[in-house]
Amino acid sequence: MKRSEVAFAALLLILVAIGAAGIYQIHEKPIIPIEPYESAIGIPWRLLVALYVFFVVSTTGLCIVASLGEVFGVKQLEPIVKEGLLLALVTIVVGLMTIGLEIERIDRGYYALIGHTNPGSMMFWMIMFYVLYVIFLIVEMWFYFRDDLLRQAEERGLRGLVGRILSLSFLGETFRKSDRGLNLEFAKAIGFITVVTAIIAHSNLGALFAVNYLPFWHGALLPVYFIVSAIVSGAALTMMAAILADWIRGRKIAGERYEALQTLRFILGFSLIVAAFFTAWKIVIKAYPTSGWFANEATAVFLSGEYSFSFWFFEVLVGTLVPLVILASPAGRNVDALFVAAFATVVGIFFLRIDLVMGGQVLKLISGVAAGVSIHPFEVMATAGFLSLAILLYYVLYKLLPMEVEHAA
């Protein structure tokens, strides 16, 4: 292990510890205003919910993009399927952790799955489908990684041990045999179920917001918009992960991985344009004078109110225009430029989530006055912790799993 890697991992660990301290503080002392909604300042769903939405948007998008290569036979994307699947697993695990620590009584969380369920609630279906999704994703990955895990099991040291445990080859001779073609067929079949579950779960998340009376959320197209923005997020994150992995390994990106990036460039650009259409028409329709003054006031928060910087700078400029220009111009053939575009998109998507979750709630309907919402330092600490945890988990799993085994022709 290089010294820089140790320093990097240590830094991430420190950030995770800071995040844990932040979460502890949030639950120990209710310093964050938890107040009745219209009667006082303070909103119920805050930065951690936005972060949760960001994570689950990412996992859905990553699953969709990886499935394109794995299930739907887009040959160009096959070289990045492993990165996509692993990142999808990491983001959903950290995402569920985020929401688990955000809700007040996690000790009763299982009520939402068995016993006390309310099938009329969008949140129930979202929880149900995300739990199913995690299970399907793990099974899919097991079949997809199985051959490489068996090969890794013959190594010595920690990686060999991980390979022996995860491939179940320590159980006996029957588990050591494997048919590569059959495994991939299984992975493909389960992958189809996984991506369908992911899309249903994610559109349920969109519906969870859309059924609300709040004018900025309310609308039938929000679930569809969630899927589109998931593809944006997934394509950008896969791109980042693939480029970073090759940079760290000191390898020049060429050949089929370069082709995969160029396919991602097309997917990202296309989905960005579709998402931009959704955003533009949503803003125009809600801000249109005949839409009623609650809708007008709700959009005014973004156009000129307290979320205007976040909207115009991060969401529109950094998250949409900059990546679109890079992707559409000849600079998109350059891998470094692609990385910049992907990173800008992810930053934009992150602020888009904050705008959607927090900005949607700030409107106080009485006289249309928006409440002053401040993000508390503990929330920022927790957010930094969760993001670092996701990076750290991905990093560790990347080292331990057979990510770099070349496919036998």
Add this chain to the structure above:
Amino acid sequence: MLRRDFLKSLVIIPGVSLLATLRADSSADSSSYVMVIDIEKCIGCGKCVVACKTENDVPAMLPISRTWIEGYSVKPEVPRMKIQKIVMNTVENPFLNAEWKYENVFFVPKLCNHCSVAPCVQVCPVYARFHTKEGVVLVDKDTCIGCKYCVTACPYGATYIHPEQKVTDKCTFCYHRIKRGLKPACVLACPTNARVFGDVSDENSEVYRLLKENRVAVLKPEEGTFPRVFYINLDTSVVE
């Protein structure tokens, strides 16, 4: 006792008791609780807020409350009224030394509207919210997971997270009191009888008379929630 009589009694006693239960049930089913609030009578003294917080174990100094009073000061203007709004939701009364900007000042007490079509009941993922047969919306605090979806979904801002119990909390119409025939704490504390509570299905009740004799309004009728809290003399500037 003859064996035949004994056997008869075996049939009759359960039959009578079953009928009695059915009758008791049907009489309980018919009661339908509502609250009628007269804006003209409210003087903004805040006794209801204090009484509610004491009765229901709500932190006195935190700005969370099951019932609260909004003080409005309105200047009529076209196209939009000029509105100044001050909220009393702790035991301290901000109206006592408030500087009202405009002349037309009135107070609007608010609480959970116990909607007949309640968004919080609909969205709760664990069924911690439910209607009683009298139409009161209650929270099952042993089930609530604290996801705050109901807080977001409530159009009236009537629900919040209790900072000590870590579950959602809201007005219950003092269900523990009304089941014993007592008035809710806020109704009892009101010195001007601005709040009247009762069974609207009973034609001799005061709420029935008030609803019959006055033009009443509910908050946010466009949400389709059909509230059980009615207002007399509600101003149009109170839009929520």
